[in-house]
Amino acid sequence: MNDISLNRENGTYRGRVGADMATDPGAIPILSQYLRIAVRWRWLIFGAIGLSLLVALVLTLLATPAYTASTRIEINRESARIVQVDEVQPESRSGEQEFYQTQYGLLRSQSLAERVARELRLAENPDFFAKYGRSSVYENLAGGNGATSSSAREQLIRAAAGILLDNVTITPMRMSRLVDIGFTSTDPALAARVSNAWATGFIQFNLERRFEATSYARRFLEQRLAQLRTLLEASERQLVGYASREAIINIPVGGGAPGAPSQERSLTADSLSALNAELARATAERIQSQSRLNRPGEGANAEALNNGAITSMRSRRAEAAAEYSRLLTQFEPGYPVAQALAAQIRQLDASIAREEGRVQSSMQNAYRESVARERSLLQNVEALKQGFLDQRRRSIQYNIFQRDVDTNRQLYDGLLQRYKEIGIAGGVGTNNVSIVDQAPVPSRPSHPRPLTNLLIALLVGIVVGVGLAIAREQIDETVADPSDLERRIGIPLLGVVPTSDSRDLLLELKDPKSILIESYLSVQTNLAFSTDHGIPRSLAVTSTRPAEGKSVTAFAAAYTIARNGARTLLVDGDMRSPSVHSEVGIDNDRGLSNYLSGIGDLDSLIRQVEGEPFSVLPAGPQPPNAAELLRSNRFETLLVELMKRFDHIIIDSPPVMGLADAPIIASRTEGTIFVLEARGVKARIARLALTRLRQGRAQLLGAILTKFETKRSNFGYGYDYGYGYGYGRDDKKTA
Numbered sequence: 052m053n054d055i056s057l058n059r060e061n062g063t064y065r066g067r068v069g070a071d072m073a074t075d076p077g078a079i080p081i082l083s084q085y086l087r088i089a090v091r092w093r094w095l096i097f098g099a100i101g102l103s104l105l106v107a108l109v110l111t112l113l114a115t116p117a118y119t120a121s122t123r124i125e126i127n128r129e130s131a132r133i134v135q136v137d138e139v140q141p142e143s144r145s146g147e148q149e150f151y152q153t154q155y156g157l158l159r160s161q162s163l164a165e166r167v168a169r170e171l172r173l174a175e176n177p178d179f180f181a182k183y184g185r186s187s188v189y190e191n192l193a194g195g196n197g198a199t200s201s202s203a204r205e206q207l208i209r210a211a212a213g214i215l216l217d218n219v220t221i222t223p224m225r226m227s228r229l230v231d232i233g234f235t236s237t238d239p240a241l242a243a244r245v246s247n248a249w250a251t252g253f254i255q256f257n258l259e260r261r262f263e264a265t266s267y268a269r270r271f272l273e274q275r276l277a278q279l280r281t282l283l284e285a286s287e288r289q290l291v292g293y294a295s296r297e298a299i300i301n302i303p304v305g306g307g308a309p310g311a312p313s314q315e316r317s318l319t320a321d322s323l324s325a326l327n328a329e330l331a332r333a334t335a336e337r338i339q340s341q342s343r344l345n346r347p348g349e350g351a352n353a354e355a356l357n358n359g360a361i362t363s364m365r366s367r368r369a370e371a372a373a374e375y376s377r378l379l380t381q382f383e384p385g386y387p388v389a390q391a392l393a394a395q396i397r398q399l400d401a402s403i404a405r406e407e408g409r410v411q412s413s414m415q416n417a418y419r420e421s422v423a424r425e426r427s428l429l430q431n432v433e434a435l436k437q438g439f440l441d442q443r444r445r446s447i448q449y450n451i452f453q454r455d456v457d458t459n460r461q462l463y464d465g466l467l468q469r470y471k472e473i474g475i476a477g478g479v480g481t482n483n484v485s486i487v488d489q490a491p492v493p494s495r496p497s498h499p500r501p502l503t504n505l506l507i508a509l510l511v512g513i514v515v516g517v518g519l520a521i522a523r524e525q526i527d528e529t530v531a532d533p534s535d536l537e538r539r540i541g542i543p544l545l546g547v548v549p550t551s552d553s554r555d556l557l558l559e560l561k562d563p564k565s566i567l568i569e570s571y572l573s574v575q576t577n578l579a580f581s582t583d584h585g586i587p588r589s590l591a592v593t594s595t596r597p598a599e600g601k602s603v604t605a606f607a608a609a610y611t612i613a614r615n616g617a618r619t620l621l622v623d624g625d626m627r628s629p630s631v632h633s634e635v636g637i638d639n640d641r642g643l644s645n646y647l648s649g650i651g652d653l654d655s656l657i658r659q660v661e662g663e664p665f666s667v668l669p670a671g672p673q674p675p676n677a678a679e680l681l682r683s684n685r686f687e688t689l690l691v692e693l694m695k696r697f698d699h700i701i702i703d704s705p706p707v708m709g710l711a712d713a714p715i716i717a718s719r720t721e722g723t724i725f726v727l728e729a730r731g732v733k734a735r736i737a738r739l740a741l742t743r744l745r746q747g748r749a750q751l752l753g754a755i756l757t758k759f760e761t762k763r764s765n766f767g768y769g770y771d772y773g774y775g776y777g778y779g780r781d782d783k784k785t786a
Contacts, residue, residue: 088524091531095523096516103512104505111499119220119497120242120490121233122250126154127483151223158221158232158253164212166252171244173215174207182237183214219249229487239493246490254484261482276466283459290452297445323435330428337421344414361406368399528733533756539734542725542741545753546574548600550760557634560607571607574755578608578722581752586612587722588694591624591749593704593713595740599728600757602630605703608724613665617698620657622668624716625705626677629670635660642671646689647680653692666697677705681715690719707740714747722752729759 089096128150157163173179180189188210192203220233232249236242293299375392382389530536536544548570551559559565578586592605605621613619622643623631632639637658645651658667674680693700702720705712717723723744727737744751 085521087532087534088520089517092516092520092523095520096513099516099519100509100512103508103515107504107508108501111501111504114499115237116496117235117237117498118239118242118493118495119233119235120239120246120493121222121231122246122486122490123229123231123488124250124253125228125485125487126151126230127228127485151228155221155223155230157256158230158249159216159219161209161212161216163249163252163256164215164219165208166256167215167245167248168208168211170248170252173211174204179211179241180214182241183218185210185214215245215249219245232490234490235497243490243492250486250489254482254486257484258482272466272469276463279459279463279466283456283463286452286455286459290449290456293449293452297449299446299449320439323432323439326428326432326435330425330432333421333425333428337418337425340414340418340421344418361403361410364399364403364406368396368403371396371399528735529730530727530732530734530737530756531730533759535734536727536754536756540727540737540741540754542751543753545577545724545755546570547759548574548604548755548757550758557603557606560603560610568607568611571604571611574604575608575611578724578752581722586699587720587750587752588698589690589700589702589720589722590752591702591704591713591717591720591723592726593717593723593744594706594726594728595708595732595737596706597628599706599726599731600755601706601726602634602703604724604726604755604757605701606631606634609665609699609701610663612699612701613663618696619665619699619701620668620693620697621665622693622700622702623670624681624702624712626670626674626680627705627710627712629673631667631703632669635663635667637667637669639669639671642669643689644671644674644677644680646671647683647685648674649685653689665701668693678711678715681712686715687719707743708736714743714749717744717749718747721750723749724752725754727754727756729756731758 128147168174177186177189177193180186189207192207192210215234218235220231220235222231222233223229224231232246232253234242234245234249236245371392375389375396378386378389378392384390384393528539530539533544533547536542549566551567559567560571562568575586578590581587590608592601592608594601602625609619609621621631621635623629624643626644629639629642632642637660641651642656646653646656656668656671658669660667680686690700700720702716704716707713725741725744741751
């Protein structure tokens with residue numbers, strides 16, 4: 052069920068009234084809003100598109116055909132390695148993007164462009180400058196006869212290089228090492244020559260950069276090698292001279308790593324090491340001799356036990372002693388055999404004693420010799436120690452000179468090795484850039500491209516047209532659609548009255564199937580929900596300014612209400628510019644102004660119009676001050692008296708702006724209808740008019756949007772008015 056609420060504090064009605072009330076703008080999708088703008092300003096958008104297409108077409112037809120030739124090259128990060136020798140310029144270890152961006156920058160360098168200009172002799176070609184509109188540059192620099200100085204020639208080369216850079220394009224192919232070098236010219240042969248020369252020049256330019264770096268490195272290394280050679284020879288002479296003066300004799304020690312500093316050992320240290328080893332052996336021998344000498348034994352020292360002769364004699368003595376003991380068991384000691392054995396034993400004992408004495412004597416002699424040898428070696432070692440320490444003190448400066456020699460030799464050997472490697476790498480001549488496809492002479496112009504230009508123009512036209520439409524929409528402050536009414540004006544919608552081509556609107560209102568009457572019947576339906584007792588008994592119809600359709604609306608309201616059998620009075624409250632009497636075809640010699648001035652009775656002023664279901668109270672003669680009459684008590688008395696005689700009173704009020712009449716009339720009626728012409732009044736003026744009515748304590752029921760053109764409306768609002776109000780109408784079948 053549709054409803055409407057009355058706010059008595061500010062005198063306005065808010066809410067939804069019937070099917071024609073304004074919808075919540077927040078519920079409209081943003082895409083629909085932009086689509087409405089596009090439909091509303093479609094002719095502006097179409098105009099922008101058409102103008103853009105026309106400009107593009109004219110420019111395309113007037114443009115001179117240009118041809119673009121393209122040469123494809125491959126750029127690798129590393130050159131082909133024929134020898135395993137590092138070049139002077141090390142391979143970049145940076146990221147792929149940085150390396151290739153550097154190469155693209157080199158392809159667009161000024162030096163490369165000047166190289167191509169020199170190779171193709173463009174500085175001597177006036178036609179080349181003429182093709183690009185630079186004839187004046189060539190004439191100013193070359194002179195009338197074409198003879199140029201060296202400085203002018205260089206300026207021409209730079210000018211030609213600038214033209215080349217303006218027309219060359221470097222296009223890398225994504226996810227590859229391939230790069231297209233394109234050049235655009237009105238001469239297809241020139242475009243191909245420049246493109247191919249650019250690729251060849253870049254390869255030569257890259258090789259020359261490497262060769263120049265190698266040549267510079269070789270020259271630098273030659274200078275440094277000469278300096279290091281002189282320095283090395285001087286340091287070696289200084290080292291040998293100091294060693295000769297200080298009697299420092301060093302013995303080279305082999306086995307060092309190649310390129311490592313030379314290892315040497317002094318003769319004194321070598322001798323000290325040898326004598327020290329001999330001393331250690333002598334000491335060991337002395338200790339051993341002393342140990343053998345002091346070792347205890349049984350009747351002889353321990354060394355005698357190990358002597359073979361002594362051992363043999365002791366064995367024979369033991370046998371003789373055993374035999375002698377056996378004979379004594381049988382014979383007396385005087386037995387000759389026993390005596391002989393006894394003599395033999397004594398002789399063996401003497402021999403053993405002599406041999407043990409000799410062993411003892413030899414051990415003592417060996418001990419004395421080892422002690423003497425140890426003492427002699429110790430003296431020599433001590434002497435060598437002093438000499439070695441003295442040499443160490445003298446070798447400090449020697450070592451300093453030796454380090455200088457070793458350092459200079461290492462530097463010299465390293466630079467010499469690098470010099471030879473650079474010579475080998477520089478002679479190879481490898482390059483990391485190669486031509487994949489040379490540019491053929493183009494057979495078709497690259498631009499202008501009619502289809503592409505028209506597509507671009509279409510897009511530009513759409514963008515410009517939509518932008519202008521949105522700008523116009525933002526600038527346009529008028530109420531164009533029913534959906535804009537509540538959003539911009541802040542008042543609910545009672546109904547929409549479409550524009551009509553009829554010259555007699557009152558006659559069209561009487562047509563039961565006319566769109567006009569159907570729209571006002573919809574307004575009547577909405578008014579029936581405005582109060583708890585239906586349509587308000589007294590209604591004031593006003594507008595912002597004249598000619599918005601308020602008088603027709605007042606007539607239509609009176610007609611539709613009276614057609615239902617209600618006693619209805621149409622009052623022309625616009626005493627300044629009355630119009631009701633002319634609409635219904637009566638005179639205006641007496642009316643409302645007469646009653647408010649106290650002249651005439653009410654019965655004589657109210658007219659019954661023939662053919663109309665309602666009564667009319669004309670405005671009457673124009674008073675000097677209509678507002679003062681409306682403020683009088685007689686106007687309020689008039690309304691009370693009229694309410695007794697009629698069920699509904701419709702007052703056609705003057706416009707709000709500039710006059711005080713409308714707020715006064717609206718404050719005395721039960722409800723006020725605000726009439727607003729579609730696209731006729733700015734929203735801020737309408738809001739100002741409503742503010743004046745609210746300040747006068749008018750009970751605003753809502754607004755009626757008149758002169759609405761459905762063809763220019765934004766679609767998507769509720770339903771299409773052209774369909775809704777014309778539904779079921781067929782002129783061919785109308786009787």
